[in-house]
Amino acid sequence: MSQVLEAQLENGLKVLLKPIRTAPVATFWVWYRVGSRNEVPGKTGISHWVEHMMFKGTPTLGKGEIMHLINRNGGVDNAFTSNDYTAYFELLPSDRIDLALRIESDRMVNALFDPNEVESERTVIISEREGAENEPRFWLGEEVLALAFKVHPYHHDTIGWKTDLLTITRDDLYAHYRTYYVPNNAVIVAAGDFDANEMLAKIERAFGTIPRGGDVPPVKIVEPPQEGERRVVLRRPGPASYFHAAYHAPNATDPDFFAVFVLTGILSGVGGMSFSGHSSPGRSSRLYRALVETGLAVDVDCTFRATIDPGTLDVTATARPGVPLEKIERAIFVELEKIASQRVTSRELDKVIKQARAQFVYAMDGVMNVGGWLGQLEMVASYKMYDTFLENLMKVTRDDVRRVAEKIFRETNRTVGWFIPTNNSAPRARRGGHA
């Protein structure tokens, strides 16, 4: 991306500014290099919980006050936590953007973590997890992930294990906050209607006095190569049978990243890279034609995300009623073996590149998207990756696609999960609670 002003303050805080002066709005983001990847057993879910506590007050901005200020100024704000990072953002009319700097510089150091607030948030977080538990695919995804990673913290979801959510203490949370919420572990991204030099001066004033923190503990854990196929069969009440296979795949800085991106696009279309969310898989893609067109499945998808450490490439499908998962699995494996043994056509390659090009243009409509893209890429690799993204995609050859497919789609590299619905007419085993 051209015209990004990059700077670093003396306390180590990195700043990326992208003026876009087409509409009177601006977005301000702080990205912290912390997520579930940085969590240890017994403390899973702690990064996400810290994120919630950042809305619970500082000595100068009491609980709820951030929201009131944002509303009064016609803005929106929120935050999210992934395995690799935690991000906070505001979107405001551009003449009100100073408010974002005030809020973010304050809570980078001054969040209170009042013990009462920690307790009431504990049940909110557990409720967030329980909402997800109502969805069969959540259970299957969690089991597959836990099996695919034996030692690396990608083993657990960002929400964390419920048993940990019951035992994490206020002091655990505060220690996590103090360790990772330091300027030298954060990146500011702003995009929108402002002058870059003026914005940089404002950022220096608001954040420059925050002292540099200690170096954050590095994540040194490396997932050992998988030695054999792993499987899990889950039987729970549910409306359909679900399939999920996870293959270990390269990280964002791996030279093969772009080839795997193209591979995923040929299998199920491009859309997953769009920052604003995952669009529906391409219906002309190989997996859709092999699974849905043939009437075996009602949906199928292949996803691959840019991550700091090697993550997974996932293939998921929902069986059409009456179709056993064996058949779904066989059809998927046939497709994966085909792409690993025969070169894709140049027509398929061209299609993926055009799709990616279109998705890039769409994603640039709106300053929020631009801020999100820059920050996300900076967290997992470098924001500069954006500039060369399409160029790198175009360098991918048909041989590259076959080569990475062969490397990834091996039996010993996969974890397979089946969700089989238990008979709904059987006597109901209820878990507590009365209306």
Next chain:
Amino acid sequence: MNTTLPITPETVTRVTLDNGLTILVKENPNNASVTLRGRLRAGGMFDTPQTSGLAHFTTAALQRGTRKRTFQELNEELDRYGMSFGIGAGTETIGFSGKSLVEDFNRLLDVVADVLMHPTFPRREVEKLRAEILTDLEEDDQDTQHVAYREFRRLCYPETHPYHRLSDGTIKTVKRLTIEQLRAFHARYFRPDVTTLVIVGDVRAEQAIEKVERVLGRWRATGKPSPHSIPDAPPLKQIARRVIPLDGKTQADVVLGYPALRRNDPDFYALSLGDLIFGRLGLYGRLGANVRDEQGLAYYVFSSVEASLGAGPWTVRAGVNPKNLERAIESILAEIRRLRSEQVTQDELDEARDFLTGSLALRLETNDGVAAILSDIELFDLGLDYLQRYPQIIRSITAEQILTTVQKYAQVENYALAIAGPVEQ
């Protein structure tokens, strides 16, 4: 910096073709793409209890084969050019949206015209689609949020009212719908004189309109369109409560509410402001502050007013652990009681007004945002000067008006309440 509103009578071009098709175009040269959004005044409201899901099924089937393209060819064309297109039926409108790079806009329009005018409903594809819809319905049947909302609508509206049921139908009805019924629905309700097309992007208005005319100008309909109106909804006379136990769930989802008002009702703005303060602003307004923040009972608890062509519902929705269910419902009712008994504070009112007027710029920042607002302006006949008038409308609403309006629609002794999850009946 461009500080003028993107939607004004001067900046939007609006024309109606000979065949009755209405086109709105807003030029935006800042992104090399085009967003297309359309609406037809038709939908599940034309289904009977026996054909429930027909509008939904018909609409989804349009893309499964047309005179010019098989389903596979259509998919290939969309993917090849990185375009997107989707169409779906609601209760009173059928909506579609598409996106392409500027250079491919002609192709996108051609696809849209083909799908709207010339679907062929090939048997093999329709049957595959039927299986997909049936699986969706099976999944919905075990989705606690969906089940709670569906049951709420049954409790809230009488059986004869179109809002009594959701537009996607039931397993029983969808199994029975025939291709002939799909064809007939398309022939009767898909017509240019009930259709609006909104185009926002890097195009010249005149040229865009010419292009639309080229592909959709020959679209003809016979006779007059079917009357498109939603009857009034009677107020609730008692507490209607239903519990739907679902196995294998951890959380119970709750929907509590009332039939409320039409988008064009003079009470709309007062109720919207009241709703904002009650259960939306920031992290869910007063409801969020009480139920989530203070008591830690729920990750989500919020309210919404679904004002449309008919009197849509005003609802509160929450997801709670079953052991906290009664406490959460009591707390929601306590907030309704408070909202009905005293005026909102000046601070709350100022905050809600500032948010609505201030955040307008945010909603208009993208092509998609502009297209969505234009589409609503057209459907509800708000006028292209609507956004210019909007701040004044919002500023004129008083705390007193909000109080009398919420008293009119929200009751503590009469409400509909549906609960789905791991709970006993």
